[in-house]
Amino acid sequence: MTAARTWWTRIPAPVVDGVVAVVAVLDVLFNLEYTGRLEQATAALACAALAVRRRFPLPVFLLTLPASLMLDIVFAPFAALFTLAERSRDRRLLGGCAVLFAVASAAPWPLDDLSSHERTWTLVYFFYTLATAAAPVLLGQLVQARRDLARRLVEIEEAREHERLLHSQAVLARERAQLAREMHDVVSHQVSLIAVQAGALQVAATDPDFSEGARTIRALSVDTLDELRHMVTLLRASGGRATELTPQPTLADLHRLITTSGIDAELIGELPPNINTPAQRAVYRTVQEALTNVRKHAPGASASVRLWQADNGTAFGVTVTNTPSTRPSLPLPSSRQGLIGLRERAELLGGSFESGTTADGGYELSLRIPTETN
Incomplete structure (x- = not known):
């Protein structure tokens, strides 16, 4: 399995697309005898559309259907259907596309009245073609599942390494x-x-x-x-070199914390330098806990850390917002005490702490500290 993956992944995508286009053209050439310009145009369109099948799999598949109706070809629609199945997770859509291909292949061209005998064979050919169309659909879904499994294994290994650390x-x-x-x-x-x-x-x-x-x-x-x-x-x-910044972290350490967090995060705004040490430590720990939660529960997400002051000067704080995860998150062990600790820190300073999901599916933490406690 590893060897097969090695030689398959080494083939450049343009080379694969070129081979697919050549085979599709050969399949069309074998069926162009005694055909008119309309049939030739639809066949050329189907072959040319395969060049962008990775980017627009559904439109490309639909463009191959006229050629399947007018000519007895299978490779171009099969290639488009495989690409669609490899990228789509909508099984109803895939089943509908397989039915459309079977209808286009079984329907007579030109469309005219059929005798009862021809209708029977058309129906038989429809089910035969529908069963055949299941092959590229199942193969595409298998490739998709294999890719998801490989990604999952990498994420599990990364999570295990993180847990060992x-x-x-x-x-x-x-x-x-x-x-x-x-x-x-x-x-x-x-x-x-x-x-x-x-x-x-x-x-x-x-x-x-x-x-x-x-x-x-x-x-x-x-x-x-x-x-x-x-x-x-x-x-x-100190708990080790990977987490040791300073014995008492301050606002000056936020930039290093964000740049070494391992996620796409940016620091926005600033706070006055005369904030007392407990307040600076509370801001730092809030950002640290938020970035840790993004790493654990929202893989692939980006975050923004915004330091702010109220317009009337009565309060200041920090708000950390992250986007939704782009990859499935892994169930990592957690004590579930981080947010409780942040809320207790805020209450000791006479402030407040809020957290919750955002409208787009992300997450947001916000710490507010009144100025009079500074």
């Missing part, structure tokens, strides 16, 4: 959190005791040299505590 990052985050707890609960406690004891010795010492040594030990212990607190903060905030 998330799992490795979660393991790394747990290990760093555990290390941070050990450093905070054990090492920081011991260094704090050293600093306290050194301070007591410095106060109680009568020898100047002894007092200076105790002061040095106390100063080094305090510096060590500061470094340990900084390291604990970094370990708790």
